[in-house]
Amino acid sequence: MAREEKNNTGYLRELTKGFIRENPIFILCLGLCPTLAVSNLVENAFGMGIAFFFVLLCSNITISLVQKLIPDEVRIPCFIVIIASFFTVASLLMQWFIPDVYARMSLYINLIVVNCIILGRAEAFASKNSVFRSVLDAIGMGIGFTASLFIISAIREVTGFGTFLGFRLIPENIKPVTIMILAPGAFFTIGFLMALFNLIRIKKGKVSK
């Protein structure tokens, strides 16, 4: 099947695989620490998503360009240095443009460097594929990550604060479920969303059989 749809559809598959089929958070279960830590407000999630997207795209492009130059034995340190340099650029930009979001979650933004999704894409994809494919992969994975972060943070903000991006959705006199914005809420939300994704996959598998 894959051989016939090599060219155009192949590229499309590269782009869309990050959305659901290989969703970095719910299916591959990578990069969980920043996901859980910054998902209490939609605004934070967007800040994280943008920074992540930038670093992933730049590092994927660079690594796919220099893949022939890097000796196999020291590839991981090389990848980390490339990622860390782009991350430094991203963090300086963020400090300038969105200082209050940066101040709130600077610790977790710093940890993008060791984010397993970025390192994983570098190792598993960008170091073996052409630049164009790596760009598509980065865009797909970036959108998949940001969208998942958005879903988790939307659930947590609406239930925990009763607001969405600062606008009040649930009237003041209904008490919000505070535990949803605390640590346990993050674990519960991601646990049940993972179960939902598994359910979708099981249903789909049955239909195709």
Place this chain on the structure above:
Amino acid sequence: MTLGQIIALFMGSVFVQNFIFSRFLGLCPYVGVSKDTPSAMGMGFAVVFVMTTASAVTWILYRYILIPFDLTYLKIVAFILVIASFVQFVEMFLKKTFPALHRSLGIYLPLITTNCAVLGVAFLNITQFESESYGFAKSTLQGFFAGIGFMLAMLIMSGIREKLEYAEIPEPMKGLAIVFVTAGLISIAFLGFSGFKL
């Protein structure tokens, strides 16, 4: 530095702000290696060891090299390189001097390089104790206690997961979903420590 401060650091890093249950650091190895107790123990010891020593090394690097030369914006690149090479060095050292320990920790050591808890504790140390007196001792202790907290979380989870193997779990909840819900429940228990002041 008084005994009270040390106890406060201990309670703070192990229980009140446990790295896994309240700061969400090091979740990937946490869900990845907590399937059975022996590997959880191995990973736990490796993390305690690397976090303690990495805290000390990165604090010295930051205080005596990065600050005097005004290079603090390079801290991420510097820290990650130091941690990565340090882990490599520790592995070689253990292989030569304590082969038995190396055999039991062996496969977990390289994984620690990308454990965000190690980098996380380095950042916490420099933001919390940058200008304090005894900063070095406090950073090292915080690294050690945070490692203990991580190991505690690993052991709790591995004990539960060994029992979960025999539980009847609905099909979609199998695998990591149930692990996260369990972690949420443990995390509620750890919330009981919040507001605990010494």
